Amino acid sequence: MSWLAPSALALGGIAALVIGALHFITRSEPRPEQFPTARFIPERPLRARARRLALSDLALLALRAAVILSLAAAVAGPLHGGVRGRVLRVVPLDRSRAVASAREVADSARALLREGDVVIAFDTGATLVPVMRATDSVPLSSAPGSLSTALAAAIGIATRAADRADSIELVLVSPFAADEADDATPRIRETAWPGRIRLVRVGAAPVLPFNGGVESAAPLDDPVGAAIALGGLRASDGSVRLTRATPSPADSAWARTAGHVLVHWPAGPDAAFTRRAVADTVGGVVAGDAVFVARLARPWVVEGHTIARWVDGEAAAVEREHGDGCIRDVAIPLDAASDVTLRPAFHRFLGALLAPCGGARSGLALTNDALSRLRGAGALATASSLGPSRQASSWTPWLLALGALLLIAELGARRVRASAS
Numbered sequence: 001m002s003w004l005a006p007s008a009l010a011l012g013g014i015a016a017l018v019i020g021a022l023h024f025i026t027r028s029e030p031r032p033e034q035f036p037t038a039r040f041i042p043e044r045p046l047r048a049r050a051r052r053l054a055l056s057d058l059a060l061l062a063l064r065a066a067v068i069l070s071l072a073a074a075v076a077g078p079l080h081g082g083v084r085g086r087v088l089r090v091v092p093l094d095r096s097r098a099v100a101s102a103r104e105v106a107d108s109a110r111a112l113l114r115e116g117d118v119v120i121a122f123d124t125g126a127t128l129v130p131v132m133r134a135t136d137s138v139p140l141s142s143a144p145g146s147l148s149t150a151l152a153a154a155i156g157i158a159t160r161a162a163d164r165a166d167s168i169e170l171v172l173v174s175p176f177a178a179d180e181a182d183d184a185t186p187r188i189r190e191t192a193w194p195g196r197i198r199l200v201r202v203g204a205a206p207v208l209p210f211n212g213g214v215e216s217a218a219p220l221d222d223p224v225g226a227a228i229a230l231g232g233l234r235a236s237d238g239s240v241r242l243t244r245a246t247p248s249p250a251d252s253a254w255a256r257t258a259g260h261v262l263v264h265w266p267a268g269p270d271a272a273f274t275r276r277a278v279a280d281t282v283g284g285v286v287a288g289d290a291v292f293v294a295r296l297a298r299p300w301v302v303e304g305h306t307i308a309r310w311v312d313g314e315a316a317a318v319e320r321e322h323g324d325g326c327i328r329d330v331a332i333p334l335d336a337a338s339d340v341t342l343r344p345a346f347h348r349f350l351g352a353l354l355a356p357c358g359g360a361r362s363g364l365a366l367t368n369d370a371l372s373r374l375r376g377a378g379a380l381a382t383a384s385s386l387g388p389s390r391q392a393s394s395w396t397p398w399l400l401a402l403g404a405l406l407l408i409a410e411l412g413a414r415r416v417r418a419s420a421s
């Protein structure tokens with residue numbers, strides 16, 4: 001038997017002792033008698049009210065103590081059996097483009113997991129995965145991985161599930177590539193997770209060659225075609241293919257190859273885009289570290305994994321997985337009569353749009369020092385260190401009902417005592 005708030009029992013015991021002490025302070029007074037005249041007063045010593053230390057009204061004392069103790073037990077919240085000694089395991093599995101083999105991740109999960117564990121698959125986002133599916137295979141994505149996302153998701157789930165165990169073990173399965181960590185990763189680790197982390201390394205995917213060449217049929221008088229030619233990016237066999245119209249079946253088949261990026265940047269209205277209810281203009285667009293400032297029309301809406309945003313935060317270009325490659329939809333119309341695409345700022349912005357799927361990869365791994373800080377030291381995180389318990393006791397309603405019945409019985413006992421005296 002364990003308790004959610006054992007301090008309530010101590011307070012209830014103190015209150016019961018106070019009630020018992022008050023019952024030792026009793027008042028005795030003579031029984032009243034009525035006489036017609038003073039001559040019939042019996043000759044015996046006069047008795048008057050006096051305080052004395054003697055335990056009185058045992059039945060009332062027992063009822064009052066029982067009321068106090070039952071209410072204290074209800075507040076304390078008894079748990080039958082409890083979770084003392086149980087360890088809950090939370091396992092984030094990396095499914096990002098940094099992972100070489102989904103089978104290796106599944107094998108690691110199979111060696112780690114047991115019934116009742118919590119599994120998270122993550123890249124730039126995180127989702128819960130059933131244990132049986134994790135031990136079978138979690139499909140990889142072309143999105144970059146984020147250790148900050150994995151830690152934040154694991155901490156949130158562990159906090160909500162902390163009532164199921166006494167301690168929580170966090171096991172992180174990843175290749176631990178350097179570009180999966182960001183400035184927030186060490187801060188989240190140091191401030192939000194109070195225990196050590198077990199790190200399980202899997203193989204990292206090789207960095208595919210990316211020649212940066214762009215296959216494009218856009219003529220030189222096209223604003224994007226002119227920028228590509230001016231930057232010396234045009235190639236007959238590149239890793240990027242630019243289409244200024246709806247992608248053809250051949251384009252879609254080409255984009256399925258690993259390392260290929262199909263940039264769908266229509267020159268005019270396109271069925272793949274949703275037209276805004278009210279078209280407007282925006283003062284610029286941002287992709288990564290590149291900022292392109294110009295007065296640009298915004299007639300379309302796109303949804304997906306955002307790689308470029310208008311300055312007000314709305315998506316301007318999105319990326320979606322397509323086989324082993326990806327397709328980018330760019331909803332940024334350009335005026336053919338304008339020279340904005342000839343500016344250096346546009347060339348930097350264009351480079352971000354022509355990067356590999358998920359952005360450029362460094363191919364480096366986290367340093368031993370960074371891994372050591374991520375791993376941490378000491379004991380596992382305890383449930384109490386993750387916040388107050390959210391578990392409810394099934395005994396509490398019954399104990400409250402018992403306290404109410406005892407309170408009614410105590411009231412009845414007081415009335416019987418008053419009428420007897």
